[in-house]
Amino acid sequence: MIPINAPQIGEEEIVAVVKVLKSGTLTHGLGAGPVVMKFEKAFAKFVKAKHAIAVNTGTAALHLAIVGAGIKRGDEVILPSFTFVATAEVVAMAGAKPVFVDVDPETYNISPRRIEKAVTKKTKGIMPVDLYGLPADMQPIREIADKHGLTIIEDAAQAHGASYKGKPPGAFADAACWSFYASKNMTTGEGGMVTTNNDKLAEKMRFMRSHGEKEKYKSLMLGHNYHMPEIQAAIGCVQLKKLPKFLAKRRENAERLTVKLKKAKGLLLPKEHKGYKHSWHLYTIRLKGAKGKKRDKIIEALRQKGIGTEVYYVNPIHVMPYYRKFGRYRLPETEKAAKQVLSLPAHPGVTARQIDFIGETVLRLLG
Numbered sequence: 001m002i003p004i005n006a007p008q009i010g011e012e013e014i015v016a017v018v019k020v021l022k023s024g025t026l027t028h029g030l031g032a033g034p035v036v037m038k039f040e041k042a043f044a045k046f047v048k049a050k051h052a053i054a055v056n057t058g059t060a061a062l063h064l065a066i067v068g069a070g071i072k073r074g075d076e077v078i079l080p081s082f083t084f085v086a087t088a089e090v091v092a093m094a095g096a097k098p099v100f101v102d103v104d105p106e107t108y109n110i111s112p113r114r115i116e117k118a119v120t121k122k123t124k125g126i127m128p129v130d131l132y133g134l135p136a137d138m139q140p141i142r143e144i145a146d147k148h149g150l151t152i153i154e155d156a157a158q159a160h161g162a163s164y165k166g167k168p169p170g171a172f173a174d175a176a177c178w179s180f181y182a183s184k185n186m187t188t189g190e191g192g193m194v195t196t197n198n199d200k201l202a203e204k205m206r207f208m209r210s211h212g213e214k215e216k217y218k219s220l221m222l223g224h225n226y227h228m229p230e231i232q233a234a235i236g237c238v239q240l241k242k243l244p245k246f247l248a249k250r251r252e253n254a255e256r257l258t259v260k261l262k263k264a265k266g267l268l269l270p271k272e273h274k275g276y277k278h279s280w281h282l283y284t285i286r287l288k289g290a291k292g293k294k295r296d297k298i299i300e301a302l303r304q305k306g307i308g309t310e311v312y313y314v315n316p317i318h319v320m321p322y323y324r325k326f327g328r329y330r331l332p333e334t335e336k337a338a339k340q341v342l343s344l345p346a347h348p349g350v351t352a353r354q355i356d357f358i359g360e361t362v363l364r365l366l367g
């Protein structure tokens, strides 16, 4: 099976982990061990941010940013439903209400026009998601946020290496949240990072990462244990160095697949409009007009041919049992996309020959 995603781990990561194990320093009481700090510095430089705060998952990064921004019970946060559940989960965890807004049918990212319509007196934040690695349309979102005094927390979990108007994710946001889960463009197994240019927010999030402590056993605020272990940070330092190579290979694979699939009828291919740089975390195609069954049959046939095909996301969050309590939503573009999209393997472990095989198999199945 050609997996939909595969961590790219080599000898250097193993050496880095062993070095940490031998050092005897596995973590730090306030979450800021020497290797974690090195990783934070390198990551902040990579995304051109003033601060980077390493944590143990992307979900923790999102939670830290939401609570750090002061979002609480009674507040509303606008976000897409067509995303991984963590984006909405952290809003609910903070006691606030996720308000779901529909996506653009071509990019699958939150539609700025629809955000403006969803703003109420209770709105405190907007969470755009850079879905599949394609940045959201951040400039109009920034304008809406400024007009209404809202905080933007960008979910860049899938977007390492992407850019928008020449700037990395986070440039138009108050904070950006990253994931280093095993499937991501770079990994630490599990892990996450918040980046921000806001000094006050950064300081607060550093305390909250470690039980609200500035110094041990003297909590200043409510916090959690979101420490990234030193082993993870060591893997992260190596992966970050390799990231440009990974991204180049992802791009090569995506472009090769696009050339193959251009001939297909009724297929919407992923686009990279002017001003956007895709990180190609997922190569997602859309069967125009399909109602779900046709799409699922094609997925099954692809899997039988050994092509790991997945749907991100088959259940938009607003239809999930737990999240229905936040209101009955009709999000036609989201619901249609959830029935028509499928993602194909294009990660750095996929060879050119495999890409050709994937492309030809899709063309044959579509007839």
Ligand SMILES: Cc1ncc(COP(=O)(O)O)c(C=O)c1O
Pocket (backbone or CB within 6 Å): 057, 058, 059, 060, 083, 084, 086, 087, 129, 155, 157, 158, 178, 179, 180, 181, 190, 191, 192
């Ligand atoms: C869009 C999105 N948001 C949030 C997350 C949560 O990240 P993690 O799995 O590291 O907690 C992920 C990844 O799984 C994601 O893809």
